[in-house]
Amino acid sequence: MIPTIAEAASLIAAKKVSPVELTRDCLARIAARNGELNAFILVTEERALADARAAEARQMAGALKGRLDGIPIGHKDIYTTAGIATTGHSAQMQGHVPETDAVTVAKWREAGVVLLGKLATHEFAFGGPSFDLPWPPARNPWDTERFTAGSSSGTGAAVAAGLVLGGTGSDTGGSIRGPAALCGVAGIKPTYGLCSRTGILPLAQTLDHAGPLAWTSEDCAILLEAMAGHDPADPGSADRPALGFDLAPDMRGRRIGVIRHFHETDHRVSDATLRGIEESCAIFRKLGAEVAEVTLPSLQEFNAAGWVTLSAEAWAIHETWMRERPLQYGEFLRGRLALGGLLSAGDYIQAQRRRRSLIERSFAASAGFDLLVTAAQPGEAAKIREVTKWASLEKPNFTIPFNLTGWPALTVCTGFGEGGLPVAAQLVGHPWTDGFVLAAGHALERENGTRGKRPPGA
Protein backbone atom coordinates (compact mmCIF):
# COMPACT_ATOMS: atom_id res chain seq x y z
CA MET A 1 0.00 0.00 0.00
CA ILE A 2 1.24 3.47 -0.89
CA PRO A 3 0.64 5.91 1.99
CA THR A 4 -0.34 9.52 1.58
CA ILE A 5 2.03 12.09 3.01
CA ALA A 6 -0.34 12.64 5.94
CA GLU A 7 -0.43 8.91 6.67
CA ALA A 8 3.32 8.48 6.28
CA ALA A 9 3.98 11.45 8.57
CA SER A 10 1.81 9.92 11.27
CA LEU A 11 3.57 6.55 10.93
CA ILE A 12 7.01 8.20 11.07
CA ALA A 13 6.04 10.26 14.10
CA ALA A 14 4.78 7.10 15.85
CA LYS A 15 8.02 5.27 14.88
CA LYS A 16 5.94 2.67 13.05
CA VAL A 17 7.77 3.21 9.79
CA SER A 18 11.30 4.32 9.05
CA PRO A 19 12.03 7.00 6.43
CA VAL A 20 14.65 4.59 5.08
CA GLU A 21 12.03 1.88 4.62
CA LEU A 22 9.67 4.36 2.99
CA THR A 23 12.42 5.54 0.65
CA ARG A 24 13.45 2.02 -0.29
CA ASP A 25 9.82 1.25 -1.17
CA CYS A 26 9.76 4.25 -3.52
CA LEU A 27 13.12 3.32 -5.04
CA ALA A 28 11.83 -0.21 -5.66
CA ARG A 29 8.73 1.16 -7.39
CA ILE A 30 10.93 3.49 -9.47
CA ALA A 31 13.13 0.55 -10.48
CA ALA A 32 10.08 -1.48 -11.43
CA ARG A 33 8.04 1.17 -13.25
CA ASN A 34 10.15 4.09 -14.46
CA GLY A 35 11.28 2.22 -17.55
CA GLU A 36 7.77 2.41 -18.93
CA LEU A 37 6.59 5.64 -17.27
CA ASN A 38 9.67 7.84 -17.91
CA ALA A 39 8.58 9.94 -14.94
CA PHE A 40 12.13 10.44 -13.65
CA ILE A 41 14.92 11.69 -15.87
CA LEU A 42 17.41 11.39 -13.00
CA VAL A 43 17.17 9.20 -9.89
CA THR A 44 19.39 10.37 -7.02
CA GLU A 45 19.45 7.12 -5.05
CA GLU A 46 22.51 7.89 -2.93
CA ARG A 47 21.22 11.32 -2.01
CA ALA A 48 17.80 9.85 -1.20
CA LEU A 49 19.21 7.22 1.12
CA ALA A 50 21.44 9.80 2.83
CA ASP A 51 18.43 12.10 3.31
CA ALA A 52 16.39 9.17 4.63
CA ARG A 53 19.08 8.09 7.10
CA ALA A 54 19.35 11.64 8.42
CA ALA A 55 15.57 11.75 8.86
CA GLU A 56 15.64 8.37 10.59
CA ALA A 57 18.25 9.65 13.01
CA ARG A 58 16.01 12.60 13.87
CA GLN A 59 13.08 10.20 14.22
CA MET A 60 14.97 8.04 16.68
CA ALA A 61 16.13 11.11 18.61
CA GLY A 62 12.60 12.46 18.86
CA ALA A 63 13.69 15.51 16.87
CA LEU A 64 11.57 15.37 13.72
CA LYS A 65 11.29 18.72 11.96
CA GLY A 66 7.64 18.32 11.03
CA ARG A 67 5.30 16.37 8.79
CA LEU A 68 7.60 16.45 5.75
CA ASP A 69 10.57 15.00 7.61
CA GLY A 70 11.49 11.75 5.89
CA ILE A 71 8.91 12.08 3.08
CA PRO A 72 10.20 10.97 -0.37
CA ILE A 73 9.61 13.55 -3.09
CA GLY A 74 10.82 14.57 -6.54
CA HIS A 75 11.42 17.92 -8.22
CA LYS A 76 10.33 18.91 -11.70
CA ASP A 77 13.51 19.40 -13.70
CA ILE A 78 13.09 23.15 -14.01
CA TYR A 79 13.72 23.52 -10.24
CA THR A 80 17.42 24.11 -9.69
CA THR A 81 19.04 21.64 -7.32
CA ALA A 82 22.54 22.24 -5.95
CA GLY A 83 25.02 19.71 -7.27
CA ILE A 84 22.31 17.84 -9.21
CA ALA A 85 21.74 18.32 -12.95
CA THR A 86 18.92 20.69 -13.87
CA THR A 87 18.17 20.69 -17.58
CA GLY A 88 14.63 21.81 -18.28
CA HIS A 89 14.40 18.42 -20.06
CA SER A 90 16.29 20.07 -22.92
CA ALA A 91 19.46 19.49 -24.90
CA GLN A 92 20.06 23.23 -24.47
CA MET A 93 20.99 22.66 -20.82
CA GLN A 94 22.04 19.02 -20.81
CA GLY A 95 24.77 18.54 -18.21
CA HIS A 96 24.04 21.82 -16.43
CA VAL A 97 24.70 21.41 -12.70
CA PRO A 98 23.67 24.42 -10.60
CA GLU A 99 25.47 25.45 -7.44
CA THR A 100 22.39 26.44 -5.47
CA ASP A 101 18.91 25.19 -4.73
CA ALA A 102 15.80 27.04 -5.83
CA VAL A 103 14.25 28.80 -2.83
CA THR A 104 11.35 26.33 -2.75
CA VAL A 105 13.73 23.37 -3.05
CA ALA A 106 15.69 24.73 -0.09
CA LYS A 107 12.50 25.17 1.93
CA TRP A 108 11.51 21.54 1.41
CA ARG A 109 15.08 20.39 2.12
CA GLU A 110 15.03 22.29 5.40
CA ALA A 111 11.70 20.60 6.19
CA GLY A 112 13.47 17.24 5.92
CA VAL A 113 12.24 15.77 2.64
CA VAL A 114 14.00 12.88 0.94
CA LEU A 115 15.01 13.84 -2.61
CA LEU A 116 14.51 10.91 -4.98
CA GLY A 117 15.49 12.78 -8.13
CA LYS A 118 14.44 15.01 -10.99
CA LEU A 119 11.17 14.58 -12.80
CA ALA A 120 10.33 14.83 -16.48
CA THR A 121 8.79 18.04 -17.80
CA HIS A 122 7.77 19.31 -21.17
CA GLU A 123 10.85 21.05 -22.56
CA PHE A 124 11.30 24.26 -20.54
CA ALA A 125 7.72 23.73 -19.32
CA PHE A 126 6.29 24.49 -22.78
CA GLY A 127 7.35 21.95 -25.41
CA GLY A 128 5.74 18.56 -25.23
CA PRO A 129 5.00 15.76 -25.47
CA SER A 130 8.22 15.52 -27.47
CA PHE A 131 10.02 12.45 -28.74
CA ASP A 132 13.11 14.28 -30.05
CA LEU A 133 14.63 15.33 -26.70
CA PRO A 134 17.45 13.70 -24.72
CA TRP A 135 14.81 11.97 -22.56
CA PRO A 136 11.45 10.50 -23.57
CA PRO A 137 8.16 12.07 -22.42
CA ALA A 138 6.45 10.80 -19.28
CA ARG A 139 3.61 8.31 -19.77
CA ASN A 140 0.29 8.12 -17.98
CA PRO A 141 0.27 5.34 -15.34
CA TRP A 142 -3.43 4.66 -15.99
CA ASP A 143 -2.55 3.70 -19.58
CA THR A 144 0.98 4.15 -20.83
CA GLU A 145 -0.21 4.88 -24.36
CA ARG A 146 -1.91 7.98 -22.99
CA PHE A 147 -0.79 11.54 -22.39
CA THR A 148 -0.09 12.87 -18.91
CA ALA A 149 -0.77 16.48 -19.95
CA GLY A 150 1.97 18.94 -19.14
CA SER A 151 4.16 20.43 -18.39
CA SER A 152 4.57 18.87 -14.92
CA SER A 153 4.20 15.51 -16.64
CA GLY A 154 6.74 13.55 -14.63
CA THR A 155 5.37 14.76 -11.32
CA GLY A 156 1.81 13.80 -12.25
CA ALA A 157 2.89 10.34 -13.39
CA ALA A 158 5.22 9.74 -10.44
CA VAL A 159 2.65 10.74 -7.83
CA ALA A 160 -0.11 8.63 -9.41
CA ALA A 161 2.13 5.55 -9.61
CA GLY A 162 3.45 6.03 -6.08
CA LEU A 163 7.04 6.58 -7.19
CA VAL A 164 7.01 9.68 -4.96
CA LEU A 165 4.56 10.82 -2.31
CA GLY A 166 4.60 14.36 -3.66
CA GLY A 167 6.52 16.66 -5.93
CA THR A 168 6.94 20.09 -7.36
CA GLY A 169 5.25 21.47 -10.43
CA SER A 170 5.01 24.81 -12.13
CA ASP A 171 1.96 26.31 -13.76
CA THR A 172 1.99 29.02 -16.44
CA GLY A 173 -1.14 28.02 -18.35
CA GLY A 174 -2.23 24.89 -16.47
CA SER A 175 0.96 22.86 -16.08
CA ILE A 176 0.15 21.67 -12.55
CA ARG A 177 -3.60 21.31 -12.96
CA GLY A 178 -3.51 19.51 -16.32
CA PRO A 179 -1.25 16.63 -15.25
CA ALA A 180 -3.11 16.40 -11.95
CA ALA A 181 -6.35 15.97 -13.88
CA LEU A 182 -5.17 13.39 -16.41
CA CYS A 183 -3.13 11.40 -13.87
CA GLY A 184 -5.90 11.41 -11.24
CA VAL A 185 -4.02 13.26 -8.49
CA ALA A 186 -4.36 16.61 -6.75
CA GLY A 187 -2.41 19.71 -7.74
CA ILE A 188 -2.67 23.34 -6.78
CA LYS A 189 -1.58 26.48 -8.55
CA PRO A 190 -1.41 28.81 -5.56
CA THR A 191 -2.19 32.51 -5.51
CA TYR A 192 0.33 34.47 -7.59
CA GLY A 193 2.98 35.66 -5.18
CA LEU A 194 2.54 32.96 -2.53
CA CYS A 195 5.51 30.79 -3.57
CA SER A 196 8.92 31.99 -4.68
CA ARG A 197 9.99 31.34 -8.27
CA THR A 198 13.67 32.13 -7.58
CA GLY A 199 15.77 29.32 -9.00
CA ILE A 200 13.01 27.92 -11.19
CA LEU A 201 13.66 28.14 -14.94
CA PRO A 202 11.11 30.73 -16.09
CA LEU A 203 8.60 30.41 -18.91
CA ALA A 204 6.51 33.61 -18.66
CA GLN A 205 7.10 35.56 -15.48
CA THR A 206 3.74 37.28 -15.13
CA LEU A 207 1.99 33.90 -15.39
CA ASP A 208 4.49 31.54 -13.73
CA HIS A 209 3.45 29.93 -10.44
CA ALA A 210 5.22 27.27 -8.35
CA GLY A 211 3.15 24.65 -6.55
CA PRO A 212 2.86 21.00 -5.50
CA LEU A 213 1.18 17.84 -6.75
CA ALA A 214 0.30 14.94 -4.46
CA TRP A 215 -2.24 12.15 -4.13
CA THR A 216 -4.64 14.22 -2.02
CA SER A 217 -5.57 17.83 -1.39
CA GLU A 218 -4.52 17.33 2.22
CA ASP A 219 -1.03 16.36 1.06
CA CYS A 220 -0.94 19.39 -1.25
CA ALA A 221 -1.72 21.55 1.79
CA ILE A 222 1.20 20.04 3.72
CA LEU A 223 3.56 20.58 0.78
CA LEU A 224 2.30 24.07 -0.02
CA GLU A 225 2.61 25.26 3.55
CA ALA A 226 6.29 24.31 3.40
CA MET A 227 6.81 26.02 0.01
CA ALA A 228 5.03 29.28 0.69
CA GLY A 229 6.55 32.48 1.99
CA HIS A 230 7.94 35.81 0.94
CA ASP A 231 11.11 35.91 -1.11
CA PRO A 232 12.62 39.38 -1.60
CA ALA A 233 14.59 38.06 -4.58
CA ASP A 234 11.39 37.32 -6.53
CA PRO A 235 9.69 40.54 -7.69
CA GLY A 236 6.38 38.68 -7.92
CA SER A 237 6.54 37.42 -4.34
CA ALA A 238 4.04 38.91 -1.91
CA ASP A 239 5.17 40.08 1.52
CA ARG A 240 2.20 38.90 3.54
CA PRO A 241 1.55 36.96 6.73
CA ALA A 242 1.58 33.18 6.38
CA LEU A 243 -1.69 31.61 5.27
CA GLY A 244 -3.57 29.14 7.44
CA PHE A 245 -4.31 25.66 6.16
CA ASP A 246 -7.24 24.46 8.26
CA LEU A 247 -8.71 21.58 6.31
CA ALA A 248 -11.85 21.26 8.41
CA PRO A 249 -13.83 24.46 7.83
CA ASP A 250 -17.59 24.48 7.97
CA MET A 251 -18.97 24.39 4.42
CA ARG A 252 -22.40 25.46 5.65
CA GLY A 253 -23.45 28.77 4.21
CA ARG A 254 -20.52 28.94 1.81
CA ARG A 255 -21.41 30.19 -1.67
CA ILE A 256 -20.11 28.16 -4.57
CA GLY A 257 -20.32 29.39 -8.16
CA VAL A 258 -20.35 27.01 -11.09
CA ILE A 259 -18.80 28.55 -14.23
CA ARG A 260 -21.13 26.47 -16.37
CA HIS A 261 -20.48 28.31 -19.64
CA PHE A 262 -16.77 27.41 -19.50
CA HIS A 263 -17.39 23.66 -19.64
CA GLU A 264 -20.79 23.45 -21.33
CA THR A 265 -20.64 26.00 -24.15
CA ASP A 266 -17.22 27.68 -24.44
CA HIS A 267 -15.57 24.24 -24.59
CA ARG A 268 -17.92 21.32 -24.09
CA VAL A 269 -16.41 18.63 -21.86
CA SER A 270 -17.00 14.89 -21.83
CA ASP A 271 -20.07 13.45 -20.16
CA ALA A 272 -17.94 11.93 -17.39
CA THR A 273 -16.25 15.25 -16.68
CA LEU A 274 -19.58 17.01 -16.59
CA ARG A 275 -21.00 14.33 -14.31
CA GLY A 276 -18.03 14.75 -11.97
CA ILE A 277 -18.62 18.49 -11.72
CA GLU A 278 -22.32 18.00 -11.03
CA GLU A 279 -21.62 15.33 -8.41
CA SER A 280 -19.09 17.63 -6.78
CA CYS A 281 -21.71 20.37 -6.57
CA ALA A 282 -24.15 17.88 -5.05
CA ILE A 283 -21.56 17.00 -2.39
CA PHE A 284 -21.03 20.67 -1.57
CA ARG A 285 -24.82 21.11 -1.26
CA LYS A 286 -25.00 18.09 1.03
CA LEU A 287 -22.33 19.69 3.21
CA GLY A 288 -24.48 22.79 3.52
CA ALA A 289 -23.09 25.06 0.81
CA GLU A 290 -25.22 27.08 -1.56
CA VAL A 291 -24.46 26.42 -5.23
CA ALA A 292 -25.35 28.90 -7.98
CA GLU A 293 -24.22 29.69 -11.50
CA VAL A 294 -21.65 32.39 -12.19
CA THR A 295 -20.73 33.96 -15.52
CA LEU A 296 -17.19 35.10 -16.22
CA PRO A 297 -15.80 36.43 -19.51
CA SER A 298 -15.56 33.72 -22.17
CA LEU A 299 -12.82 31.11 -22.23
CA GLN A 300 -11.93 32.34 -25.72
CA GLU A 301 -11.23 35.85 -24.43
CA PHE A 302 -9.15 34.53 -21.52
CA ASN A 303 -7.22 32.22 -23.85
CA ALA A 304 -6.46 34.99 -26.34
CA ALA A 305 -4.96 37.19 -23.62
CA GLY A 306 -3.27 34.24 -21.96
CA TRP A 307 -1.57 32.70 -24.99
CA VAL A 308 -0.40 36.02 -26.38
CA THR A 309 1.07 36.91 -22.99
CA LEU A 310 2.68 33.51 -22.52
CA SER A 311 4.07 33.33 -26.06
CA ALA A 312 5.56 36.83 -25.98
CA GLU A 313 7.16 36.41 -22.56
CA ALA A 314 8.53 32.95 -23.46
CA TRP A 315 10.03 34.38 -26.66
CA ALA A 316 11.74 37.13 -24.69
CA ILE A 317 13.39 34.51 -22.46
CA HIS A 318 14.47 32.20 -25.27
CA GLU A 319 15.12 34.53 -28.22
CA THR A 320 18.91 34.40 -28.02
CA TRP A 321 19.04 30.62 -28.18
CA MET A 322 16.24 30.60 -30.77
CA ARG A 323 18.39 32.75 -33.03
CA GLU A 324 21.75 31.15 -32.28
CA ARG A 325 20.99 27.43 -31.87
CA PRO A 326 17.31 26.72 -32.63
CA LEU A 327 17.94 23.10 -33.55
CA GLN A 328 18.92 22.28 -29.96
CA TYR A 329 15.26 22.64 -29.02
CA GLY A 330 12.77 19.91 -29.79
CA GLU A 331 10.46 20.60 -32.70
CA PHE A 332 7.39 21.32 -30.56
CA LEU A 333 9.08 23.95 -28.42
CA ARG A 334 10.94 25.47 -31.36
CA GLY A 335 7.66 26.06 -33.17
CA ARG A 336 5.81 27.34 -30.11
CA LEU A 337 8.60 29.75 -29.24
CA ALA A 338 8.85 30.96 -32.84
CA LEU A 339 5.19 31.88 -32.77
CA GLY A 340 5.88 34.24 -29.89
CA GLY A 341 8.64 35.85 -31.93
CA LEU A 342 6.08 36.93 -34.51
CA LEU A 343 4.09 39.05 -32.07
CA SER A 344 4.40 42.81 -32.01
CA ALA A 345 4.84 45.08 -29.00
CA GLY A 346 1.30 46.28 -29.66
CA ASP A 347 -0.04 42.72 -29.53
CA TYR A 348 1.56 42.14 -26.13
CA ILE A 349 0.32 45.40 -24.67
CA GLN A 350 -3.19 44.81 -25.98
CA ALA A 351 -3.08 41.46 -24.16
CA GLN A 352 -2.10 43.23 -20.93
CA ARG A 353 -4.85 45.81 -21.33
CA ARG A 354 -7.36 42.99 -21.95
CA ARG A 355 -5.91 41.12 -18.99
CA ARG A 356 -6.64 43.96 -16.61
CA SER A 357 -10.20 44.12 -17.92
CA LEU A 358 -10.58 40.33 -17.52
CA ILE A 359 -9.37 40.50 -13.91
CA GLU A 360 -11.71 43.34 -13.05
CA ARG A 361 -14.72 41.65 -14.66
CA SER A 362 -13.89 38.33 -12.99
CA PHE A 363 -13.77 39.96 -9.55
CA ALA A 364 -17.08 41.72 -10.21
CA ALA A 365 -18.83 38.57 -11.47
CA SER A 366 -17.64 36.39 -8.61
CA ALA A 367 -18.13 38.83 -5.74
CA GLY A 368 -19.81 37.10 -2.83
CA PHE A 369 -18.72 33.61 -3.88
CA ASP A 370 -16.28 31.60 -1.76
CA LEU A 371 -15.35 29.10 -4.44
CA LEU A 372 -15.77 28.60 -8.20
CA VAL A 373 -16.05 25.24 -9.92
CA THR A 374 -15.38 24.25 -13.52
CA ALA A 375 -13.45 21.67 -15.54
CA ALA A 376 -9.67 21.28 -15.52
CA GLN A 377 -9.44 19.24 -18.72
CA PRO A 378 -12.05 18.42 -21.37
CA GLY A 379 -12.07 14.69 -20.58
CA GLU A 380 -9.87 11.65 -20.20
CA ALA A 381 -6.28 11.57 -21.46
CA ALA A 382 -5.74 11.42 -25.23
CA LYS A 383 -3.28 9.05 -26.83
CA ILE A 384 0.18 10.56 -26.41
CA ARG A 385 1.08 10.12 -30.08
CA GLU A 386 -2.04 12.03 -31.15
CA VAL A 387 -1.30 15.24 -29.24
CA THR A 388 -0.51 17.98 -31.75
CA LYS A 389 1.94 20.86 -31.58
CA TRP A 390 -0.82 23.43 -31.83
CA ALA A 391 -3.50 21.82 -29.63
CA SER A 392 -3.50 24.83 -27.31
CA LEU A 393 -4.44 27.16 -30.13
CA GLU A 394 -7.26 24.96 -31.39
CA LYS A 395 -9.44 24.61 -28.27
CA PRO A 396 -9.46 26.98 -25.30
CA ASN A 397 -8.14 25.53 -22.09
CA PHE A 398 -9.83 25.80 -18.70
CA THR A 399 -6.81 26.66 -16.64
CA ILE A 400 -5.12 29.73 -18.13
CA PRO A 401 -7.87 32.12 -16.93
CA PHE A 402 -6.52 31.75 -13.40
CA ASN A 403 -2.91 32.29 -14.44
CA LEU A 404 -4.11 35.63 -15.79
CA THR A 405 -6.01 36.51 -12.62
CA GLY A 406 -3.46 34.94 -10.27
CA TRP A 407 -6.20 33.22 -8.26
CA PRO A 408 -5.58 29.89 -6.49
CA ALA A 409 -6.88 26.89 -8.42
CA LEU A 410 -6.86 23.22 -7.44
CA THR A 411 -7.49 20.10 -9.51
CA VAL A 412 -9.24 17.22 -7.76
CA CYS A 413 -10.17 13.83 -9.17
CA THR A 414 -13.93 13.38 -9.44
CA GLY A 415 -14.13 9.87 -10.89
CA PHE A 416 -13.39 7.88 -14.00
CA GLY A 417 -14.59 8.07 -17.58
CA GLU A 418 -15.71 5.46 -20.05
CA GLY A 419 -12.11 4.53 -20.79
CA GLY A 420 -11.39 3.93 -17.11
CA LEU A 421 -9.14 6.98 -16.90
CA PRO A 422 -9.49 9.79 -14.35
CA VAL A 423 -11.59 12.90 -14.83
CA ALA A 424 -11.39 15.99 -12.67
CA ALA A 425 -12.83 19.29 -11.52
CA GLN A 426 -11.06 22.57 -10.93
CA LEU A 427 -11.81 24.48 -7.70
CA VAL A 428 -10.91 28.17 -7.76
CA GLY A 429 -10.79 30.77 -5.01
CA HIS A 430 -10.12 34.45 -4.65
CA PRO A 431 -6.55 35.55 -3.87
CA TRP A 432 -5.09 34.22 -0.62
CA THR A 433 -7.92 31.74 -0.03
CA ASP A 434 -5.63 28.83 -0.92
CA GLY A 435 -6.39 27.19 2.41
CA PHE A 436 -10.12 27.18 1.81
CA VAL A 437 -9.69 25.90 -1.76
CA LEU A 438 -7.64 22.98 -0.41
CA ALA A 439 -10.18 22.38 2.35
CA ALA A 440 -12.95 22.19 -0.24
CA GLY A 441 -10.88 19.71 -2.24
CA HIS A 442 -10.26 17.66 0.89
CA ALA A 443 -13.98 17.61 1.66
CA LEU A 444 -14.73 16.48 -1.88
CA GLU A 445 -12.15 13.69 -1.83
CA ARG A 446 -13.50 12.35 1.48
CA GLU A 447 -16.95 12.07 -0.05
CA ASN A 448 -16.31 11.02 -3.66
CA GLY A 449 -14.31 7.86 -2.92
CA THR A 450 -11.73 8.39 -5.65
CA ARG A 451 -8.67 8.27 -3.38
CA GLY A 452 -8.98 4.54 -2.82
CA LYS A 453 -8.15 3.65 -6.42
CA ARG A 454 -4.59 3.76 -7.79
CA PRO A 455 -3.50 3.10 -11.39
CA PRO A 456 -2.74 -0.48 -12.48
CA GLY A 457 0.56 -1.73 -11.11
CA ALA A 458 0.77 0.86 -8.32
Place this chain on the structure above:
Amino acid sequence: MAEPLSPGSFATLLAQAGIALPPAEAEDLRHAHAKLMTMLAILRDPPVPLAAEPAFTFAPGGDA
Protein backbone atom coordinates in the same frame (compact mmCIF):
# COMPACT_ATOMS: atom_id res chain seq x y z
CA MET B 1 -10.49 31.83 -38.52
CA ALA B 2 -8.00 34.22 -40.07
CA GLU B 3 -6.41 33.26 -43.39
CA PRO B 4 -2.70 32.35 -43.31
CA LEU B 5 -0.28 34.92 -44.67
CA SER B 6 1.14 34.18 -48.13
CA PRO B 7 4.38 32.16 -48.05
CA GLY B 8 6.33 35.22 -49.19
CA SER B 9 4.86 37.53 -46.53
CA PHE B 10 5.38 34.92 -43.86
CA ALA B 11 9.01 34.39 -44.89
CA THR B 12 9.53 38.15 -44.48
CA LEU B 13 7.93 38.07 -41.03
CA LEU B 14 10.21 35.20 -39.95
CA ALA B 15 13.27 37.00 -41.29
CA GLN B 16 12.34 40.19 -39.43
CA ALA B 17 12.15 38.18 -36.21
CA GLY B 18 15.49 36.52 -36.91
CA ILE B 19 13.95 33.06 -36.94
CA ALA B 20 15.38 30.33 -39.16
CA LEU B 21 13.41 27.09 -39.28
CA PRO B 22 13.53 23.99 -41.44
CA PRO B 23 11.16 24.59 -44.41
CA ALA B 24 8.51 22.08 -43.30
CA GLU B 25 8.38 23.61 -39.82
CA ALA B 26 8.12 27.10 -41.27
CA GLU B 27 5.17 26.03 -43.39
CA ASP B 28 3.53 24.40 -40.37
CA LEU B 29 4.10 27.60 -38.40
CA ARG B 30 2.51 29.70 -41.16
CA HIS B 31 -0.78 27.88 -40.60
CA ALA B 32 -0.46 28.07 -36.81
CA HIS B 33 0.14 31.78 -37.15
CA ALA B 34 -3.33 32.14 -38.65
CA LYS B 35 -4.76 30.71 -35.41
CA LEU B 36 -2.74 33.22 -33.44
CA MET B 37 -4.10 36.03 -35.62
CA THR B 38 -7.61 34.88 -34.67
CA MET B 39 -6.64 35.33 -31.02
CA LEU B 40 -5.19 38.76 -31.77
CA ALA B 41 -8.49 39.76 -33.33
CA ILE B 42 -10.31 38.69 -30.15
CA LEU B 43 -8.00 40.95 -28.13
CA ARG B 44 -8.98 43.95 -30.23
CA ASP B 45 -12.70 43.34 -30.66
CA PRO B 46 -14.38 44.99 -28.92
CA PRO B 47 -11.55 47.44 -28.31
CA VAL B 48 -10.69 48.31 -24.74
CA PRO B 49 -11.37 51.96 -23.84
CA LEU B 50 -8.79 54.44 -25.04
CA ALA B 51 -7.39 55.03 -21.56
CA ALA B 52 -7.44 51.36 -20.45
CA GLU B 53 -4.32 50.52 -18.47
CA PRO B 54 -2.25 47.36 -18.99
CA ALA B 55 -1.79 44.78 -16.24
CA PHE B 56 1.95 44.36 -16.26
CA THR B 57 3.32 42.68 -13.16
CA PHE B 58 0.17 42.78 -11.14
CA ALA B 59 -0.82 42.36 -7.54
CA PRO B 60 -3.81 40.00 -7.33
CA GLY B 61 -5.14 41.99 -4.38
CA GLY B 62 -8.07 41.07 -2.16
CA ASP B 63 -8.06 39.73 1.36
CA ALA B 64 -8.74 36.23 2.56
